[in-house]
Amino acid sequence: MIVPLEHILILAALLFFLGLGGLLAWRANLIMMLVCIEVMLNAVMLVFVGGSAQWGNADGQIFAIFIMALTSSEVSLALAMVVYLHRRKRTVNTDLFSEMKG
Amino acid sequence: MWVPSVWEAQGLPEQKANMEQAIFYILSAVAVIGTILAISEKHPVHAILYLVTSLFAVAVIFYLLMAPLVAVFEVILYAGAIMVLFLFVIMMLDLGHPEKGFSPHWREWLPALLLSLVSIASLAVVIVSRHGQIIAPAAQSIPIREVARRLFQRHGVAVELISLQLLFALVGALYLGKQSSPAPGLQSPSHPGVGGGGEDKSP
Numbered sequence: 001m002i003v004p005l006e007h008i009l010i011l012a013a014l015l016f017f018l019g020l021g022g023l024l025a026w027r028a029n030l031i032m033m034l035v036c037i038e039v040m041l042n043a044v045m046l047v048f049v050g051g052s053a054q055w056g057n058a059d060g061q062i063f064a065i066f067i068m069a070l071t072s073s074e075v076s077l078a079l080a081m082v083v084y085l086h087r088r089k090r091t092v093n094t095d096l097f098s099e100m101k102g
Numbered sequence: 103m104w105v106p107s108v109w110e111a112q113g114l115p116e117q118k119a120n121m122e123q124a125i126f127y128i129l130s131a132v133a134v135i136g137t138i139l140a141i142s143e144k145h146p147v148h149a150i151l152y153l154v155t156s157l158f159a160v161a162v163i164f165y166l167l168m169a170p171l172v173a174v175f176e177v178i179l180y181a182g183a184i185m186v187l188f189l190f191v192i193m194m195l196d197l198g199h200p201e202k203g204f205s206p207h208w209r210e211w212l213p214a215l216l217l218s219l220v221s222i223a224s225l226a227v228v229i230v231s232r233h234g235q236i237i238a239p240a241a242q243s244i245p246i247r248e249v250a251r252r253l254f255q256r257h258g259v260a261v262e263l264i265s266l267q268l269l270f271a272l273v274g275a276l277y278l279g280k281q282s283s284p285a286p287g288l289q290s291p292s293h294p295g296v297g298g299g300g301e302d303k304s305p
Contacts, residue, residue: 002122002166006229011130013225015137015160017218022141024214025206031146031192035153038184039137042160045172053167058244058252064164064172065253068179069264073271075184079191080275086195 001054008050016043030082030092034075041071126166133159146192150185157181168243 019039026032045064052060082092089096136156143149157180164173254261 002119003126007126007130008167009229010226011133011163013222013229014134017222017225018134018137018141020221021211021214021218024217025211026141027210028206029146031188032141032149035146035149035188036141038153038180039141039156042157042180045176046160046163049164049167049169049172052169052244056242056244058249061169061172061244061249062253062257064169065175066260066264068172068175069268072179072184073268075187076275077271077278079187080278082191083195084278092195 005050005054009047012043012046012050014043015046016040019043028093028095030085030094033094034078034082038071038075041067122166126163129159129163129166132156133163147189150188150192154181154185157185171246171249 016039019036019042022036022039023033026036045067048060048064048067050060052058052064085097086092133156136152136159140149140152140156143152157176161173161176161181164170164176
């Protein structure tokens with residue numbers, strides 16, 4: 001290990017909570033919400049790879065690769081849904097998608 | 103091909119280790135600053151480009167952490183495929199105008215910043231207070247051959263499940279893209295959804 005595991009965990013936590021804060025702040029824009037979810041998943045991958053390097057176990061890298069596959073499928077579905085919603089309302093503002101409000 | 107000096111398990115030159123430590127901290131600063139710029143940028147295209155910068159920095163960090171396979175996949179899949187997909191969708195939907203975006207007011211940033219700061223502070227306190235308790239053996243580098251063997255021998259079912267998930271995502275994206283009517287309830291049933299590909303916009 002070139003750096004202690006704590007520093008990697010702190011970096012990952014910084015990235016994760018930056019993504020979380022961005023998700024909370026951009027809650028009116030679908031595209032930016034998806035971008036912030038990407039940031040959070042990337043931070044989780046950093047934790048897995050850091051653990052893998054710390055304990056010399058390949059499972060962390062394998063789970064990072066799984067997270068990447070999961071992210072790609074999630075993003076493709078979510079962007080298809082964004083295209084669909086944009087076709088209906090001509091906007092990506094989440095406040096306008098409120099037909100189910102009673 | 104240059105390999106990090108930590109890969110040579112023992113007999114690690116002090117100077118090279120210091121250099122890699124410095125590179126790690128510089129890259130973490132690049133990643134954090136790029137992410138901050140990405141989530142505070144009003145223009146979605148600029149935000150994506152800042153995020154690509156941050157992802158490149160994280161990819162090099164993965165390489166320093168003895169995970170070259172994940173680093174390469176990070177560049178190819180994350181920066182190469184997912185971010186380009188975001189760019190395509192933003193350009194296709196014509197969202198690239200900042201005046202059409204809905205940038206959050208500073209009052210909306212306040213609770214997000216507060217919650218994030220509390221979480222970061224508590225996590226940092228926990229990590230620092232447990233400093234030194236994590237006892238690990240001297241980590242050896244993991245060759246890609248070992249990673250692949252572990253992936254396909256012990257996690258074969260997971261690989262199959264991931265492939266099924268990708269297939270379902272493909273089918274779902276195709277289905278969502280095929281609906282060509284702008285408001286399904288408002289259109290007469292004589293015009294079924296016959297839109298060709300997923301990319302055509304409805305009139």
